[in-house]
Amino acid sequence: DTGVSQDPRHKITKRGQNVTFRCDPISEHNRLYWYRQTLGQGPEFLTYFQNEAQLEKSRLLSDRFSAERPKGSFSTLEIQRTEQGDSAMYLCASSKDRATGELFFGEGSRLTVL
């Protein structure tokens, strides 16, 4: 399967713990995006990478959130000191080097903070 893959698919954690999600984009895609989605809503943009450079971060991304894409391939999204409000589906998407919005999404990582 050569689609976008995310790991883990599900994560249950206690409030205050740190969690990390990994995304492996489609190999020839230069652009990688992280979105957050809560029930009944569309995805909300969090951050975007062009190769290894993080070019934009949403104001939704508090200081507790950090994302990296060290070699321009896979990416990680870390949430420190999780809060119950962080419970959501975290979606990763990738696209070719054109700003068309034609994103290919992974299946998402569902976070539940108890």
Place this chain on the structure above:
Amino acid sequence: GQQLNQSPQSMFIQEGEDVSMNCTSSSIFNTWLWYKQDPGEGPVLLIALYKAGELTSNGRLTAQFGITRKDSFLNISASIPSDVGIYFCAGGSNYQLIWGAGTKLIIKP
């Protein structure tokens, strides 16, 4: 900030019926896209529109980019059971997409 109004929120239809949903915005977009999301999955792109007035089809799906660049509609003809899911519109400017809240399609047995 930018907002998209997507309607209806949900639709109950009979198999075989045609479906129509739309999105409006207070802002202009360069691109309009329609995605479908099944439970527990990420959204999947259905149709991408790049020019104002553009009408594009993908099988039984037809979408149009509004002439004002502030709206788009999606039609599904002769619905089938696998059409159930949540349909999202998204307006694109540069790298970022602004998403509607989705239209949930339910097919009555």
